[in-house]
Amino acid sequence: MIKKTLYFGNPVYLSLKNGQLVIRLPEVVKSSTLPERFKQMSEITKPIEDIGVVVLDNKQITITSGVLEALLENNCAVITCDSKSMPVGLMLPLYGNTTQNERxxxxxxxxxxxxxxxxQQTIKAKIENQAVVLRECAGEEIKCMKVWAADVKSGDPDNLEARAAAYYWKNLFKIEGFTRDREGIPPNNLLNYGYAILRAVVARGxxxxxxxxxxxxxxxxxYNAYCLADDIMEPYRPYVDRLVYxxxxxxxxxxxxxxxxQKARLLTIPILETVISGKRSPLMVAVGQTTASLYKCFSGELRKIFYPEM
Structure with missing residues (x-):
């Protein structure tokens, strides 16, 4: 089942009732002139188990501890945004698997x-996906990208990831003065937002x-609480790049x-179509297959992570 992403950019009351997320507008709740029946009809409910990501992007959002508890118990990622509407915080459950200690x-x-x-597998998959984006979007020559992907050694000691990235960003967005930098000129802001959503999806997985x-x-x-998420999201970044392009x-x-x-389009990242293990799958579902295969690599059941191919 594909989990939903909910975005809240206006003042809103979020509470819990009968295991359902209840969404109410403050203006309706505080009104003394509206009949109670109308107030109840104005409530929107969402099944908690259907939600995968929640984005809170307004300082006047009121959310109960019961909602947070229910969301986290159902392995939902909760993202908070700063005054510039950029993701700044991520809340995840403390446990998400019944055999967590063993894992x-x-x-x-x-x-x-x-x-x-x-x-090595991660960087090879990332460069290969970058090459596809570069060919499809910019029509650029990608022979060097294919060579670098094939030449990645265990641990990437030659740092071919950085060499490929330099070529990739130079040729993807042909904008004067553009470099990939968090504080750089647009579309860096779009990339930052998209990567934050992707990071939350991977961390949740x-x-x-x-x-x-x-x-x-x-x-x-x-100082990074999500090092593994930053590792595993690397081959998925080109999906965000293509959307931003x-x-x-x-x-x-x-x-x-x-x-x-623009935020609405970037919030479609969890449902972007991917191809993993030869089958089409929404990105969030593919991430689940990737993280499951990663555990099997740690446990000795597999020697290869399942990554999507563009």
């Missing part, structure tokens, strides 16, 4: 050679598979500030 031990016991091999999203196979920043091509300089329409 943690397998993850913590993974050998260094295995970690390097998993990173890792928790659901009983893994620690903090302990990465390559990223080891002591289409948006920027259509809107150009109008992307300097994110609009509600």
């Amino acid at each position: 943690f031990r397998h993850q913590l016991g993974a050998s260094l050679p295995l970690m390097k091999q998993l990173w 890792l928790v659901t598979s009983g893994l620690l999203p903090t302990l990465g196979i390559h990223h080891h920043n002591r 289409d948006m920027f091509k259509e809107e150009g300089l109008n992307c300097s500030e994110l609009t509600k329409e």
Whole structure:
């Protein structure tokens, strides 16, 4: 089942009733002139079990602890945004799998050679997907990208990821002065927003598979709580890039500030179509297959992560 992404950009009351998320507008709730029957009819309810991601993008949102508890118990990722409407916080459940202790031990016991091999597979998949985006969107020559993908060694000691990234960004968005930088010119803002949504989806998938999203196979920043999510999302980034490329091509300089329409398109990332293990699948479902295969690599059942192919 495809989980839904809910975005709240206006003041709203979120409460829990009979296991359902109840959505109410403050103006309706506070009104003394509207009849009670009308107030009840204005309530919108959503089944908690159908929700995968919730984005809170307004300082006047009121959410009860009961809602947060129910969302987290159902492995939902809750994203909060800052004053610039950019994702700034992520809340995930403490446990998401019945055999979590055993899975943690397998993850913590993974050998260094295995970690390097998993990173090799990750970077190879990322560069291959980048090459497809570059060919489809910019019509660029990708022979060098194919060579770099094939040449990635265990642990990527030659840092072919960075070499491919430099070529990729130089040729994808042919904008004067553009470099891929969080604080850079548009469409960096679109990419930042999209990657934040993707990161939440991947982190949620890792928790659901009983893994620690903090302990990465390559990223080891002591201040980063989602190192493993940042690792595993790498081959999925090109899906965000392709969506952002289409948006920027259509809107150009109008992307300097994110609009509600642009956010709405970026919030479709969890349902973008992917191909994984030869089958078409929504991105969120594909991420679940990836994280499940990652655990099997840690437990010794598999030697390869399942990543999508563009």
